[in-house]
Amino acid sequence: MTSTTSLFDLKAAIADLAGLDIITDPQQIAKLSQDYYTFSPVLVEQLTGKVGGVVIRPVDEAEVIRVAQVCVKYKIPLTVRGAGTGNYGQCVPLEGGVILDMTRMTAVKWVKPGMARMEAGVKLSVLDKQTRETGWEIRMAPSTYRTATIGGFIGGGSGGIGSVTYGQLRDRGNLQAVRVVTMEDEPKAIELRGDDVYKVAHAYGTNGIITELEVPLAPAYPWAEAIVTFPDFMTAARFGQAISDADGVIKKLVCICADPIPGYFAALKSYFPEGSHCALLIVSETSLEALNEWLKDFGGTIAYQKTAQEASKGVTLSEYSWNHTTLHARSVDPTLTYLQTLFPDDKQLTLLEHMYQHFGDEVMMHLEFLRVGGVARPAALQVVRYTTEERLNEIIAYHEAKGAFIFNPHTYVLEDGGMKQVDVEQLKFKERVDPYGLLNPGKMRAWLER
Ligand SMILES: Cc1cc2nc3c(=O)[nH]c(=O)nc-3n(C[C@H](O)[C@H](O)[C@H](O)COP(=O)(O)OP(=O)(O)OC[C@H]3O[C@@H](n4cnc5c(N)ncnc54)[C@H](O)[C@@H]3O)c2cc1C
Numbered sequence: 001m002t003s004t005t006s007l008f009d010l011k012a013a014i015a016d017l018a019g020l021d022i023i024t025d026p027q028q029i030a031k032l033s034q035d036y037y038t039f040s041p042v043l044v045e046q047l048t049g050k051v052g053g054v055v056i057r058p059v060d061e062a063e064v065i066r067v068a069q070v071c072v073k074y075k076i077p078l079t080v081r082g083a084g085t086g087n088y089g090q091c092v093p094l095e096g097g098v099i100l101d102m103t104r105m106t107a108v109k110w111v112k113p114g115m116a117r118m119e120a121g122v123k124l125s126v127l128d129k130q131t132r133e134t135g136w137e138i139r140m141a142p143s144t145y146r147t148a149t150i151g152g153f154i155g156g157g158s159g160g161i162g163s164v165t166y167g168q169l170r171d172r173g174n175l176q177a178v179r180v181v182t183m184e185d186e187p188k189a190i191e192l193r194g195d196d197v198y199k200v201a202h203a204y205g206t207n208g209i210i211t212e213l214e215v216p217l218a219p220a221y222p223w224a225e226a227i228v229t230f231p232d233f234m235t236a237a238r239f240g241q242a243i244s245d246a247d248g249v250i251k252k253l254v255c256i257c258a259d260p261i262p263g264y265f266a267a268l269k270s271y272f273p274e275g276s277h278c279a280l281l282i283v284s285e286t287s288l289e290a291l292n293e294w295l296k297d298f299g300g301t302i303a304y305q306k307t308a309q310e311a312s313k314g315v316t317l318s319e320y321s322w323n324h325t326t327l328h329a330r331s332v333d334p335t336l337t338y339l340q341t342l343f344p345d346d347k348q349l350t351l352l353e354h355m356y357q358h359f360g361d362e363v364m365m366h367l368e369f370l371r372v373g374g375v376a377r378p379a380a381l382q383v384v385r386y387t388t389e390e391r392l393n394e395i396i397a398y399h400e401a402k403g404a405f406i407f408n409p410h411t412y413v414l415e416d417g418g419m420k421q422v423d424v425e426q427l428k429f430k431e432r433v434d435p436y437g438l439l440n441p442g443k444m445r446a447w448l449e450r
Contacts, residue, residue, distance in 0.1 A: 009074045010053045013098070016070045020063055021104065023055035032081065032099055037089035039326055040337055042389050042410040047089045052079060052099035059104045061181065061189055061211045068187035068209065071098055071438055078183065079440045080205035082121060082152025085144040087323060089412040090156040090204045094442035100209065102151050111136065114217050115176060120151025120210045127215075136217035139166040139174060143322040151210045154178065154201050158407075158418070160322050161253050161282065163370035164244050166218065175201055176216055180208030182433035190433075199429040204414050206444040207430035221250055221284040222308035225317045226291065227268065228300040229276040233258045233356060236277040237349055237367060237378065239298040243281070244369035244376035245347075249291060250284035255321040258356065258365040261383060264329040267315050271303040278303070280317045322381065325366045329383045337392070339363070340407040340418075341380040341399055342372070351404055352378055361385065363395060415445045422446040 014022060023029060033051040037043040053076075058064045071078045077097030084091055093099055105121035111131050118127055124145040128138045140162030142148055148157070154175060159168035169175060177193045180200055189211060192199060200208045230236040240256040243249060256279050262272040272278060279300065283291055285308050295302065311317075320328060326338040343352045356365050364383040369376050386392060389410075396406050407418035415422055427446040430439070437447060 009076055010097075013070045013074050013076055014054060016073070017056065017067060020066070021057040021059070023057070023101075029053070029055055029099070032084065032101060033093055035081075035084045035086040035089060035091050037087065037092065037412070039087055039323070039330065040410045041386055042392070043089050043412060047092050047412065050089075050092050050094055051096065052093040053096045055099045055101050057101045057104045061105075061179075064100070064105075064181045064209055064211055065187050065189065067098065067100060068181050068183050072183055072185060072187060072436065075436055075438065077438050077441050078209075080151075080155065080209050082149030082155070083123070083144070083147045084152075085142070085148045086152065086156045087409055088156075088417060090443070091152075091440070092412065093440070094412075097438075102149060105211065109212065111217075115214060116217055117177075117212060117214045118150060119212055121149050124148050124150055124153060131217055132220045135220050137220040138162070139216060139218045140169070141318075143318050143324040145318070150213055150215065154213060155205050155210060156202065158202065159370060161318050162218070163368075164251055164254050164376065165371065167371040169201065170198070174216060175213070177214035178208075178210050179212040180210050180433070182208060183438050184433060184435065198423075199425050203423075203426050203430075204440055204443045206414065206434070206440045206447070207426055208433055208439070221252075222286070223252055223282050223311060224285040224288055224308050225304075225306045225311045226279075226281045226283070226288070226302055227271050227304040227317070228279040228281065228295060229272060229303045230278070230298070230300050231276060233277040233365065234349070234353055235298055236279055236300070237352060237356075237365075239294070239300055240279060240367055240369050240378065241347060241349060241376065242298070243279075243291070243294055244371075246290070246294060249287045249294070251282065251287065253280060253282035253317065253321055254369040255280040255317075255325070256365075256367040256369075256378075257325060260361070261325060261329060261364050261366055264325075264332045264383075265320055266328070266332075268304070268320065280321055282311075282317060322368055326381060326383055329364075335386055337384050337386045338409060339380070339382045339384055339396065339399075340409050341382065342405040342407070343378045343380065344403055345372070345375050345377050349378065351402055352380070354402065355399065355404065358398075359395065412443060413445050414443050
């Protein structure tokens with residue numbers, strides 16, 4: 001067990017927390033110390049064997065405050081976790097201590113037209129099901145929405161299915177309020193609203209334990225699904241750009257995969273002609289006719305189409321998009337890894353085409369269109385044939401030198417992923433609410449180097 005927390009500290013803490021749901025079984029603790037950092041061979045090297053000392057599963061905010069009080073009293077590190085589907089070792093406890101598993105805090109407090117308030121541990125799929133009953137739905141979700149929690153999405157995620165229309169979590173208006181428990185000498189719950197929410201959003205649980213959130217919703221649509229195939233990748237990519245730009249088409253997913261990626265999708269394989277490139281689309285059923293008109297312009301072939309009712313059962317294209325694409329590729333070839341890139345706002349897709357030609361099969365192109373600053377842009381989660389860390393860094397450097405923005409998924413340090421710079425507000429907030437640096441230690445560079 002890699003832990004800097006002595007057993008004695010934990011024993012005393014556990015005794016103080018008698019009556020709570022406490023997990024001490026080493027196997028279960030090891031499991032609940034993990035996330036999906038295994039997609040990165042670089043992180044595997046750095047994080048394997050890092051485990052917490054105990055897992056505590058609070059049922060309400062009062063219990064969260066109790067755990068915070070005890071951790072402050074004994075100066076024990078505390079790492080919050082939702083479902084543990086993060087990709088960068090975000091909830092791996094680098095210094096052991098307490099793992100606070102939020103998955104028992106699942107109450108949806110209220111749903112109003114356009115807004116919902118819920119506890120942090122509710123699964124996104126459960127929340128969405130409940131809000132859809134009122135004609136509203138969550139605006140965006142990661143492809144892990146079946147298991148991921150809303151607290152984990154806000155703590156560590158960025159966007160996903162829905163981002164082609166609504167942008168990303170960090171865009172003003174996509175998160176209304178958060179309630180967080182602090183790690184001061186006297187821990188307490190405080191509510192953050194307006195721009196203050198960004199003090200803790202996407203901070204990897206380093207500066208507050210989110211207990212409740214208020215999340216804006218979107219009108220619910222009947223979502224149909226389609227797979228379109230193309231003989232040429234750049235035609236597929238330009239179709240993706242056009243459909244993402246098409247104001248009249250109501251959409252939730254525009255995912256483009258270059259050959260040979262479709263070959264990794266075992267359950268869908270029969271829909272792809274040999275050597276074809278594909279678009280995985282989720283559009284409102286009412287937009288299917290318009291979609292057909294766009295297809296005439298680009299010459300794609302519809303290989304698969306499901307009505308909203310059919311799409312609600314069995315295989316869903318959501319679970320082939322975003323980082324599920326990498327998941328499927330890795331289930332065929334576990335040596336594969338990935339990158340995360342944002343391409344410039346250029347309707348000609350010049351740089352994207354250059355990268356596609358330049359790297360060929362070594363960096364297989366997988367695009368997710370999303371709205372950035374009011375315009376649709378291609379982001380890529382390229383599937384990469386990994387050889388060495390040095391080569392991976394060369395590929396990253398080449399992209400950056402040419403003007404593509406890399407959100408490096410091969411680091412667990414908050415600032416080294418997508419931010420590239422210190423978020424002063426997040427640091428200041430941490431200094432105030434976590435003066436002993438107990439929350440998810442080792443993840444915020446600004447704190448370590450202040
Ligand atoms: C196959 C696959 C596909 C994915 N697709 C996407 C995608 O499309 N978009 C995307 O953004 N992400 C994606 N991810 C990453 C991840 O699934 C999402 O970000 C997800 O929302 C994380 O939720 P979680 O409950 O699993 O959080 P966890 O992994 O448990 O936690 C994530 C981070 O948030 C912190 N945290 C958790 N709960 C709280 C809380 N209550 N208070 C404070 N901090 C907290 C944790 O400490 C950790 O740093 C994907 C991952 C995989 C493996």
